[in-house]
Amino acid sequence: MTNIDEDNVTVQSQAGNAYLLPGTTLKQHLGNRIYNQAHKMALLVPFRNCSEELNQFAPYIETFLNNQKIAHTIYVINQTDAYSFNRATLINVGFLESDPNCDYIAMHDVDLLPLNPLLNYSFPSEGPYHVSSPKLHPKYHYPSFIGGILLITRKHFESVNGMSNLFWGWGGEDDEFGLRLLHFGMKVRHPVDVKTGVRDTFRHIHNSKKRPRDQYRYHKQGFEVYTLTEGGRLNRTVDSTVQIMYRVKESGKIPQMYTYRDEGFNSTEDVYRDGGLNSTEAVYSDGGLNSTERIYSEG
Template identity: 50%
Template sequence: MFVISVILSIIVLHHDECNSHSMAAPVVPLPPPKALIEKGRNAKFTNSKHRMAVLVPYRDRFEELMEFVPYMHSFLSNQYVNHNIFILNQVDQYRFNRASLINAGFQLTKNNHDYIAMHDVDLLPMNTNLSYAYPENPVHLAAPTLHPRYHYEKFIGGILLINKEHFELVNGLSNKYWGWGLEDDEFYVRLKDAHLNITRPQNITTGTSDTFRHIHGTQRKRDTVKCYNQREVTRRRDRNTGLHDVKFEVASYKNMEIEGAPFTVINIHLYCNLTTTPWCDCKQQKSASNKQLQPHGKLPKAK
């Protein structure tokens, strides 16, 4: 565990050094090395017609990661699902963007996989009847009737399976969602606009307390801040951004193992257009507001 912790720290520190250089234009990412595809293959998958990329948006969730990787590798192997786990580690200084990380992860893995699982790192399936098999239509495994926390009808977050063709059809997810929440609600509208039927697990005898285990650390607060005109813009359907225009740079690929379970860390630097989504960095607005105040919070005198 200590060795992996040190390695992940080195990965992030290494990219922080790269951040000091000019970022005027994104670097075209290289395809994942063939080695990582071979790493996840074993004899029980030789007859699999499809391969799944488990795309896990990630930042500073080490405890959850240590539990997630070996658990999910075992769970999927027991279902004979040919899979590779990709930890999409956001290493820039902007607010977390789950949707853009998934868009980037899809671009990087689509040539070697037939479908993806958009998977939170803090949600573990407990019911073995939850199938991760190839989805003809989008499959929302973490259904509102099963998820331990979110129970509204249009919820499709947590764990969603979607094949490559359908993800491209809806242009992936919106890139406008910096900070926590709402990106999956917007994705729901995209799927409905494309007339895709979202299915959910049937004949599951467990419920909200025993279908999934939520392992989110209670000491970590979610980034729910809203700044600039973020609240207004992100309440509407985004018809401009998505899979086709996600801007990112890959710092490195790292093939790793936890308790013998293979996975790949992809260190990703996202780019933000401050003109269209200034809320990728709410600190700038706060800084600008502070400059307008005199010491002790007094307003400047009128001239």
């Protein structure tokens, strides 16, 4: 991975947005800030065919995090194969490929911009922290919703074996991950004392006409597969013996201040089945981090 040339990277202002002064180099900008060095965040952005959103998101979130003095690296994980979009696996890949010195991650949608400066992206020491809670998200308000933006420590993400690789197409992976957290006794916290609401806490910039969601469901990835028993345990009915492998086709810095990952998937069997990296060491039987394998790296 190449490093940012801080002397030559400049930031251009955009109309209506208080970014950095035009012509200011990254080195000059960062030199004026004192960051919290105790923790560092890896912000993981699962991505496919959303260049317009990314062009808005990247400089905006960079400025937002800098204003909070959050030490961070932004990873954009791009799925390049012909399979349906798999957001959860992209997050698993981003976690595995990110700097291990980042002791927590933000699972962050590219089309969701935080507007309220009081939204906290700092280290979630008390457990998973859902920044875009159902009381604040502009679109999704059901009580168990944990999508959009979720902060979780590296230790906690590993302890639940990451996210399920099962969910191809749009939706479901966040709900299943919420059940994983409950299964392992983790309580998700939400922002408190935030005076804004669903209309003015975030801006949702997804263009559904240009990029409609892939709503197709594969095999048994419906919500009925994932339920909690009366004892609060996760009920599993999905075969998880199949490996989901990935190739890093390209990795490096691009002319903003985030890291780009270009991914392609290769399933050894039916793509609707879960599986992964080292399934014999999986925490439990639904794949995840230990069932997401890097095949090789190019570049």
